[in-house]
Structures are given as C-alpha cells and as structure tokens.
Amino acid sequence: MEYKAVPTVVARKPFDAVADSQELRGAMRGLGTDEQQIIDILSTRSNAQRQSISAAYAAEFERDLIDDLKDELGGKFEDVIVALMRPxxxxxxxxxxxxxxxxxxxxxxxxxxxxxxxxxxxxxxxxxxxxxxxxxxxxxxxxxxxxxxxxxxxxxxTGVRDDLTTPVDAVQAKDQAAQLYAAGEAKLGTDEEVFNRIMAHASFPQLRLVFEEYKELSGQTIEQAIKHEMSDELHEAMMAIVECVQSPAAFFANRLYKAMDGAGTDDATLIRIIVCRSEIDLETIKQEFERIYNRTLHSAIESETSGDYKRALTALLRGA
CATH class of the missing domain: 1.10.220.10 (Annexin)
Structure with a gap:
C-alpha cells in the first residue's frame, strides 16, 4: 500500500514577500507586539516562502528577521516561530x-x-x-x-542505505528475511550485526518486502521478533525504522502522544514534529493520531499548551 503524505501547510498563492515583511515589521513596531499577526503570516507560508520573507525583510529594513522575532517573543512561542524560520x-x-x-x-x-x-x-x-x-x-x-x-x-x-531508485528485489528480500530469522529467533542470543546490516542498508520499500517475507517465514511479525531480541536504545531505533517503513504517520503520531502523555510535556519533541512534518504529512499524522488514540491531535495539544504557544501549534495543524 502506497503511503499518502498530506501536509497541512502549503505554499501561499498569491504570495508577496515584501508585503509580508512589512506586515511583520509593523506587528513588532511600537508598544506591544501583534502575536496573532505573526502567527497568521508565518503559519500559512511554506518554509521556502518564509526564507524569501526573511531576505525581503533584510533588504527592506537592514535588520535580521529572526533576531527581531527573538527580541519580541519569548518562551515556547518563540521556539515555534524561530523553528519555522529556519531552513x-x-x-x-x-x-x-x-x-x-x-x-x-x-x-x-x-x-x-x-x-x-x-x-x-x-x-x-x-x-x-x-x-x-x-x-x-x-x-x-x-x-x-x-x-x-x-x-x-x-x-x-554514513549513507549505506540503498537509494529509493534501487529496484526492490523479491528474491533478495526472502534471503534477508531468512538471515534475520537465523540471527534472532532461530538461535540462542541475537546476532545484532545482521539486524544492523539489513536494517541500515536496505531501502524502505525493500524493507517492507523483507518484513512481509519474515512474517511468512516465521509466523511472527518483525516487531514481535525485535521485542524479544533487543532492548533499550537499539530496540527503540529498530522499532522506529520498522514503523517508518510501514507508516511514518503512525510513528510520528505515537511520538506526539508520548510527548504529551503523563506529567509534563516534552515541548521540544512536540514543536519539532509539528514544525518539521507540517509541509510533509501532518494532515496524515492527524488522521493516524485520531485513529490510534480516539481523540484529535488538536484537542490533545489544546489541553497541553496555552496562550500564543497553543495558537501557533494549532495554526500549523489547520494549515493554510
């Protein structure tokens, strides 16, 4: 099944970098700051457009937009806005x-x-x-x-993974599945080298085939095998690869849930995923989050954050 990546933020049309830069300057001038205007502009432009706004701002006012934003904003809200402004x-x-x-x-x-x-x-x-x-x-x-x-x-x-242009090889997938089985379930102890080699070398489409073959061969999913064979950070890394091969949206939905679960919020993770995935597959992540946890990502974020920080994150969830 082909993974459908749907973003929440797309390039704004029509777009005028100079007009946006002037509006941002206006929002930061004089007494007080118009935070809502900053959110309205930056959450509805693509990153490439934000870079154009930054360049227009520098040309127009001979000032650095990120520096000015940092001077005017604070806390987690500042973190979101500065993250949006970086390539x-x-x-x-x-x-x-x-x-x-x-x-x-x-x-x-x-x-x-x-x-x-x-x-x-x-x-x-x-x-x-x-x-x-x-x-x-x-x-x-x-x-x-x-x-x-x-x-x-x-x-x-070090970039040993096969490129996406490498054709998938069904015969090789069978062999790789057999190697994984021999390195784990079929022996006492685990040959981590074999797991590392295959998980780091094969392209994601090839790994998808390997995991199917593994289930066929052992009657267990690759996740079950990894759970039995690995622990700690290696287990976490292997599971991340498996989840991203099968559904990146589910992987990030789980990460977001964990960032907000229990006492306190892992704001750094929350900001990073929302900002980084907004132009890739945040809409898909929202759907997965609701499917897995039976509540919307929007409501989860609303209950964990407040003020301008909350408004900035939820604006990215809505998109343009």
Whole structure:
C-alpha cells in the first residue's frame, strides 16, 4: 500500500514577500507586539516562502528577521516561530546538536531524526551538519553513543542505505528475511550485526518486502521478533525504522502522544514534529493520531499548551 503524505501547510498563492515583511515589521513596531499577526503570516507560508520573507525583510529594513522575532517573543512561542524560520535541514542539524550537547544524550531525538530518513535526506543533513558545526556528525555521534546502537546509527549516517531508485528485489528480500530469522529467533542470543546490516542498508520499500517475507517465514511479525531480541536504545531505533517503513504517520503520531502523555510535556519533541512534518504529512499524522488514540491531535495539544504557544501549534495543524 502506497503511503499518502498530506501536509497541512502549503505554499501561499498569491504570495508577496515584501508585503509580508512589512506586515511583520509593523506587528513588532511600537508598544506591544501583534502575536496573532505573526502567527497568521508565518503559519500559512511554506518554509521556502518564509526564507524569501526573511531576505525581503533584510533588504527592506537592514535588520535580521529572526533576531527581531527573538527580541519580541519569548518562551515556547518563540521556539515555534524561530523553528519555522529556519531552513528545515539547518533546524534538524541544530536539534541533533542540542540532543548531544552537555551532559547525557537524548537518544530518542537521535532515533526520531536519523532512523526516519531516506539516504538522500541523510546526505543533506550530514553535509549541513559539518558545515554548521565544523565536525562530522558521525564523529560527534560516536562519542555520544555506544555498542550496537552506535553502530546502527553510524551505518545510517554514513549513507549505506540503498537509494529509493534501487529496484526492490523479491528474491533478495526472502534471503534477508531468512538471515534475520537465523540471527534472532532461530538461535540462542541475537546476532545484532545482521539486524544492523539489513536494517541500515536496505531501502524502505525493500524493507517492507523483507518484513512481509519474515512474517511468512516465521509466523511472527518483525516487531514481535525485535521485542524479544533487543532492548533499550537499539530496540527503540529498530522499532522506529520498522514503523517508518510501514507508516511514518503512525510513528510520528505515537511520538506526539508520548510527548504529551503523563506529567509534563516534552515541548521540544512536540514543536519539532509539528514544525518539521507540517509541509510533509501532518494532515496524515492527524488522521493516524485520531485513529490510534480516539481523540484529535488538536484537542490533545489544546489541553497541553496555552496562550500564543497553543495558537501557533494549532495554526500549523489547520494549515493554510
């Protein structure tokens, strides 16, 4: 079944970058700030259009739009607006960098960003990361992670995954399923190297076929096998790959649910997914969220957030 990715935010037509830049300047001038106007403009333009607005703003006022927004806004609302203003790849690099900065590492952020990308997307991130931080992503990641989890992420980051242009191979899928079975269920202990190699090398369409063959061969789903064979971060990473192969929307819906479940809210994850997926498949994620959890994503976010922060996120959910 072909995955249908429906965004909530699309390019605005007609679009006038100069007029938008003037309106934003007006919203930030004088006493007080018109937050609603900032939300109305930035949540209904594509990222490419926001970059044009930023350039027009610099040309018109000789000022940096992101700096001005930061001066005028605060808290989580500022985080959403600044995230919207960054080019998507640059924003993801920043999120990866923050996940590895300071004490401890946010492994689940690394998993969410790295395990869900195609090889083409991964290449862009790797180039942009080294450009921005003057250190290869793989090198920094190696110093922050360990064991088979580190090896899996290193394989993904070094771009060994087959491109989407590589034709799927049914015969090879049978063989790969047999290798996974032999490396896990069919033996005492687990040969993680085999799992890492196949999960990091095969394209997502090829993996879809491998998982079907696996079920045919073992009578168990690949998820059941991973649950029995893996633990901790490696388990989380493997499951992320499996979920993204089968339905990226379900994976992100689950991440959003976990970010809002229990005491407190994981605002960083909430903002990152809503902003990053708004132009890809946020509409599809909304549908999956409602299907899985029997409530709308809109109502969940409304009950977890407040003020301008809530208005900005729900504006992105509605889209243009």
């Amino acid at each position: 998507p790849v640059e924003y993801l690099c920043q999120q990866l960098h923050e996940a590895m900065a300071g004490m401890g590492t946010e492994e689940s952020t690394l998993v969410e960003i790295l395990c869900t990308k195609t090889n083409e997307e991964m290449r862009e991130i790797v180039v942009a990361y080294e450009d921005k931080y003057e250190r290869p992503l793989a090198e920094q990641m190696c110093s922050e992670t360990s064991g088979f989890f580190r090896r899996l992420l290193t394989l993904i980051v």
